[in-house]
Amino acid sequence: MKLLTANRLTDGLVLWYAGGSDLSxxxxxxxxxxxxxxEAAAALLEEWKARETEVVGVYVVPLVxxxxxxxxxxxxxxxxxxxPTIGQTALDTARQHQRGEVF
Amino acid sequence: MYQYxxxxxxxxxxxxxxxxxxxxxxxxxxxxxxxxxxxRLMNGLYLQLHAYMLRIAVPYGVLSSxxxxxxxxxxxxxxRDFGHFTTRQNIQFNWIKLADTPQILxxxxxxxxxxxxxxxxxxxxxxxxxxxxxxxxxLDDPRPWAELIRQWSTFHPEFTFLPRKFKIAITGAxxxxxxxxxxxxxxxxxxxxxxxxxxxxxxxxxxxxxLIKSGVPGEKLLSYLEAALRVYNxxxxxxxxxxxxxxxxxxxLGPQEYARQVEEEWATLDQAQIDAPHAEIARIKSFFPxxxxxxxxxxxxxxxxxxxxxxxFARWMRNNTLAHRRDDHVSVTIxxxxxxxxxxxxxxxxxxxxxDAADAFGYGELRVSHEQNVILPHVAKADLYExxxxxxxxxxxxxxxxxITDMIACPGLDYCSLANARxxxxxxxISNRFADEGLTDKIGDLQIKISGCINACGHHHVGHxxxxxxxxxxxEFYQILLGGRADEKAALGVITGxxxxxxxVPAALERLVNLYLELRTDETERFIDTVGRLxxxxxxGALHEPA
Ligand code: HEM
Ligand code: SF4
Numbered sequence: 252m253k254l255l256t257a258n259r260l261t262d263g264l265v266l267w268y269a270g271g272s273d274l275s276x277x278x279x280x281x282x283x284x285x286x287x288x289x290e291a292a293a294a295l296l297e298e299w300k301a302r303e304t305e306v307v308g309v310y311v312v313p314l315v316x317x318x319x320x321x322x323x324x325x326x327x328x329x330x331x332x333x334x335p336t337i338g339q340t341a342l343d344t345a346r347q348h349q350r351g352e353v354f
Numbered sequence: 355m356y357q358y359x360x361x362x363x364x365x366x367x368x369x370x371x372x373x374x375x376x377x378x379x380x381x382x383x384x385x386x387x388x389x390x391x392x393x394r395l396m397n398g399l400y401l402q403l404h405a406y407m408l409r410i411a412v413p414y415g416v417l418s419s420x421x422x423x424x425x426x427x428x429x430x431x432x433x434r435d436f437g438h439f440t441t442r443q444n445i446q447f448n449w450i451k452l453a454d455t456p457q458i459l460x461x462x463x464x465x466x467x468x469x470x471x472x473x474x475x476x477x478x479x480x481x482x483x484x485x486x487x488x489x490x491x492x493l494d495d496p497r498p499w500a501e502l503i504r505q506w507s508t509f510h511p512e513f514t515f516l517p518r519k520f521k522i523a524i525t526g527a528x529x530x531x532x533x534x535x536x537x538x539x540x541x542x543x544x545x546x547x548x549x550x551x552x553x554x555x556x557x558x559x560x561x562x563x564x565l566i567k568s569g570v571p572g573e574k575l576l577s578y579l580e581a582a583l584r585v586y587n588x589x590x591x592x593x594x595x596x597x598x599x600x601x602x603x604x605x606x607l608g609p610q611e612y613a614r615q616v617e618e619e620w621a622t623l624d625q626a627q628i629d630a631p632h633a634e635i636a637r638i639k640s641f642f643p644x645x646x647x648x649x650x651x652x653x654x655x656x657x658x659x660x661x662x663x664x665x666x667f668a669r670w671m672r673n674n675t676l677a678h679r680r681d682d683h684v685s686v687t688i689x690x691x692x693x694x695x696x697x698x699x700x701x702x703x704x705x706x707x708x709x710d711a712a713d714a715f716g717y718g719e720l721r722v723s724h725e726q727n728v729i730l731p732h733v734a735k736a737d738l739y740e741x742x743x744x745x746x747x748x749x750x751x752x753x754x755x756x757x758i759t760d761m762i763a764c765p766g767l768d769y770c771s772l773a774n775a776r777x778x779x780x781x782x783x784i785s786n787r788f789a790d791e792g793l794t795d796k797i798g799d800l801q802i803k804i805s806g807c808i809n810a811c812g813h814h815h816v817g818h819x820x821x822x823x824x825x826x827x828x829x830e831f832y833q834i835l836l837g838g839r840a841d842e843k844a845a846l847g848v849i850t851g852x853x854x855x856x857x858x859v860p861a862a863l864e865r866l867v868n869l870y871l872e873l874r875t876d877e878t879e880r881f882i883d884t885v886g887r888l889x890x891x892x893x894x895g896a897l898h899e900p901a
Binding site: 258260261262263264265303304307308321322323324325326327330331334335336337338 | 380381382383386387401402403404405406450451452453694696767768769773775776778779782825827828829830
């Protein structure tokens with residue numbers, strides 16, 4: 252099972268693929284990311300890699316199951332999904348999305 | 355302070371117009387990311403884990419209050435209300451939008467600032483002593499020389515694509531506060547000109563610079579540097595990014611052979627063509643006058659009374675002020691290391707407050723230190739208590755300069771896409787662990803420096819205690835280095851003991867510090883001196899929990 256993630260070209264913010272065919276199908280909230288089968292993820296990766304005016308740095312995040320990151324990438328992907336872990340930043344991702352931490 | 359002339363203004367404006375056009379073409383799809391990435395990096399714009407990051411050059415750490423207010427404005431308007439002061443005396447904003455960047459660069463240009471050469475394999479911002487022009491132990495002011503180097507190195511056509519990035523540091527004081535021995539070139543101003551150290555650096559293979567020449571006269575500095583860079587540019591390893599820094603070349607050739615080749619190259623150069631004429635040096639020096647010192651009579655007894663009445667002020671006076679060349683002034687360090695906060699971060703309100711303090715009490719001048727603090731270089735003693743109270747109201751009165759909680763930490767895995775482990779949360783945990791001011795003062799001078807990976811942006815190789823984040827099969831671990839120092843007795847720390855988990859580090863440091871307190875001869879023997887006297891091995895055991 253996989254997630255597709257990228258940064259939005261215009262502002263650089265982290266996005267998660269959540270279905271659909273244009274940029275509005277991506278979400279800033281990792282909790283809403285679509286869990287993709289491997290082939291679907293591979294096909295979407297190729298498609299979105301080419302859509303450079305919308306997103307940059309597209310890649311696939313492997314999951315162990317729906318809500319568990321692969322251990323090797325755990326910290327990095329956790330930080331990307333939840334924002335910096337340092338308390339003070341104005342970004343309090345969880346609060347922004349009115350939810351707890353994901354993963 | 356440096357001043358842009360018409361050429362500087364025109365150059366920066368031309369570059370900004372060019373970049374504005376490049377951004378537009380990137381947004382429209384005319385430029386691909388592969389084409390655009392080197393262009394944005396040339397303008398200080400990185401893509402990090404969460405967003406774009408803009409790195410703005412603060413030339414040799416010197417800032418006016420007006421420039422500081424511009425940073426506050428950028429933080430407030432275009433970022434998430436804070437900025438991060440770095441070990442290269444620069445500032446980074448972590449949440450910048452690509453589409454806003456041309457406008458931000460325009461606003462920076464209006465206060466004579468830019469982000470050019472803050473990335474890439476060129477000569478980066480020259481760094482220096484944050485107390486330049488103010489410190490009592492200074493022989494000569496390094497700023498005019500740093501400015502001379504800036505003018506020479508900015509857009510230098512021959513040195514725009516070096517084998518790797520290139521960093522120069524200068525000090526003009528007997529105490530090295532600029533870490534010159536861990537720079538590609540370190541310059542020590544002496545009564546007889548410059549001592550030139552070459553081949554220092556950190557990263558995965560740290561080296562201390564070697565003295566290759568003494569007494570280069572100021573009027574010959576640029577041609578000598580040009581010769582030194584030419585040899586590097588010609589023979590530096592372009593085939594292997596890990597071997598491309600000058601430190602590798604100098605250690606492969608040997609410092610003597612490198613020095614010989616530089617000498618040979620120097621002799622072939624048309625020096626008169628390169629070196630600044632005497633009048634030009636005098637002109638640059640005239641940009642860095644001493645401030646128009648206010649003759650404010652100060653009442654030593656009144657300061658003593660304030661200290662007695664307000665212990666916070668007494669502690670701040672002891673830890674955050676440095677002797678000034680004038681007896682009626684001091685230099686003040688504003689610590690950006692309050693308990694539990696990310697080292698080097700300041701909010702827009704704090705940036706404004708620092709600018710206000712500089713205007714009210716510091717002749718409008720500020721500096722950024724490589725320790726990630728902000729300095730008011732000239733403050734009349736008569737104003738100190740008033741200044742302290744004003745800083746205190748803005749959360750800027752932490753009195754821990756040089757102490758265990760005055761840590762350096764790179765952005766680490768909270769922001770940086772190259773990181774192996776987080777650095778800031780660890781700094782926060784350590785800061786909370788040693789929050790007791792009495793204890794911190796008792797421990798005395800102790801520098802902890804933390805990097806989130808081997809690139810060493812957090813100077814871990816030269817921390818009295820260095821901490822290096824590593825990744826072990828998906829878990830963050832931290833290696834502890836002991837015995838490093840970045841001053842005039844520069845030394846590289848050595849990894850001591852096994853890697854520790856983040857949770858284990860603060861307690862391990864506490865055991866280490868307790869052992870030091872036990873072993874030191876008396877309170878005048880600093881941590882680094884005790885480690886030097888007894889050896890690192892004497893402390894290795896303390897890092898690990900007794901079985
Ligand atoms: C986008 C974030 C950053 C990236 C991609 C980055 C990248 C790097 C790399 C690759 C190196 C190793 C160079 C080498 O050994 O050849 C390095 C070294 C260094 N960086 Fe960074 N860095 C970043 C942020 C910072 C920050 C925030 C600071 C200041 C706090 C900083 C200051 C330094 C210093 C002092 C060194 C070591 C000195 C040297 O050997 O050049 N960097 N950086
Ligand atoms: S040391 Fe590593 S983690 Fe820290 S800022 Fe540099 S590249 Fe990033």
